[in-house]
Amino acid sequence: MEKTLKCIRSKIGDFKPEIGIVLGSGLGELADEYCDIAIPYGDIDGFISSTIKGHKGRLVFAEIFGKRVVMMQGRVHFYEGHSMQEITYPIKVMKKLGVSTLILTNAAGGVNPDFKPADLMLITDHINNMGVNPLVGKNDEEFGTRFPDMTEVYRHELINTARTCAKELGIELREGVYLANSGPSYETPAEIRMYKLMGADAVGMSTIPEAIVGNYCGMKILGISCITNSASKTGGEKLSHDEVIEASDKAKDKFKKLVLKVVEKV
Ligand code: HPA
Numbered sequence: 001m002e003k004t005l006k007c008i009r010s011k012i013g014d015f016k017p018e019i020g021i022v023l024g025s026g027l028g029e030l031a032d033e034y035c036d037i038a039i040p041y042g043d044i045d046g047f048i049s050s051t052i053k054g055h056k057g058r059l060v061f062a063e064i065f066g067k068r069v070v071m072m073q074g075r076v077h078f079y080e081g082h083s084m085q086e087i088t089y090p091i092k093v094m095k096k097l098g099v100s101t102l103i104l105t106n107a108a109g110g111v112n113p114d115f116k117p118a119d120l121m122l123i124t125d126h127i128n129n130m131g132v133n134p135l136v137g138k139n140d141e142e143f144g145t146r147f148p149d150m151t152e153v154y155r156h157e158l159i160n161t162a163r164t165c166a167k168e169l170g171i172e173l174r175e176g177v178y179l180a181n182s183g184p185s186y187e188t189p190a191e192i193r194m195y196k197l198m199g200a201d202a203v204g205m206s207t208i209p210e211a212i213v214g215n216y217c218g219m220k221i222l223g224i225s226c227i228t229n230s231a232s233k234t235g236g237e238k239l240s241h242d243e244v245i246e247a248s249d250k251a252k253d254k255f256k257k258l259v260l261k262v263v264e265k266v
Pocket residue numbers: 107108109110186187203204205228229230231239244
């Protein structure tokens with residue numbers, strides 16, 4: 001950690017980010033438009049580069065509406081073969097840099113039949129179906145407690161702020177429960193039926209490890225999913241990553257507007 005922080009601080013000086021944003025598949029454009037300093041993950045000691053299309057892989061620092069922001073332009077996923085501890089390491093780094101509010105974003109499949117591609121969904125809660133937890137292992141009391149409470153991972157206060165922002169912008173927002181699998185395969189129709197019964201509204205392969213670690217570190221978290229496809233297909237249509245990228249591309253303008261407004265208001 002000391003090495004990582006030294007490496008980052010050598011590039012950003014005394015810039016102390018207060019808001020952290022993780023930009024998911026196809027949603028990274030915000031960090032192209034607001035970029036004071038960018039550090040590729042490959043140049044940061046302890047960081048891993050993502051291999052996935054739609055994920056650029058750099059840490060971007062910017063001042064937005066007077067707020068100091070650090071953005072992860074792309075993330076590394078569990079299914080890329082790294083440990084839960086490795087993929088959530090950047091969240092701990094953000095904490096060390098001073099981040100207290102964390103905005104997590106992703107592309108997700110809609111389990112709720114009312115959801116359409118390019119809808120935005122506020123994550124109100126989650127179901128960790130990845131079979132693993134990033135806090136497994138020796139606990140470092142410096143970051144948090146051994147058995148963290150999880151009753152309000154996605155803060156009501158931030159959800160309310162996001163609702164107000166969306167209203168002001170005239171953006172229709174969905175809300176619901178995000179369920180994550182390890183991936184990388186998409187879900188079978190039977191699995192989607194089961195997730196619906198379990199109470200999930202959207203399904204993906206990320207975000208939950210970061211939310212668990214961010215919550216454990218005492219960060220206030222807001223989660224936004226971009227619904228890229230209907231996961232509950234029954235007509236035999238196939239799903240591809242290109243379809244996911246195409247839909248997130250369609251949603252990216254309203255997504256950017258919403259995130260910017262939230263940054264302004266928090
Ligand atoms: N399932 C899992 N992850 C996803 C999906 C999906 O349908 N769409 C985008 N990410």
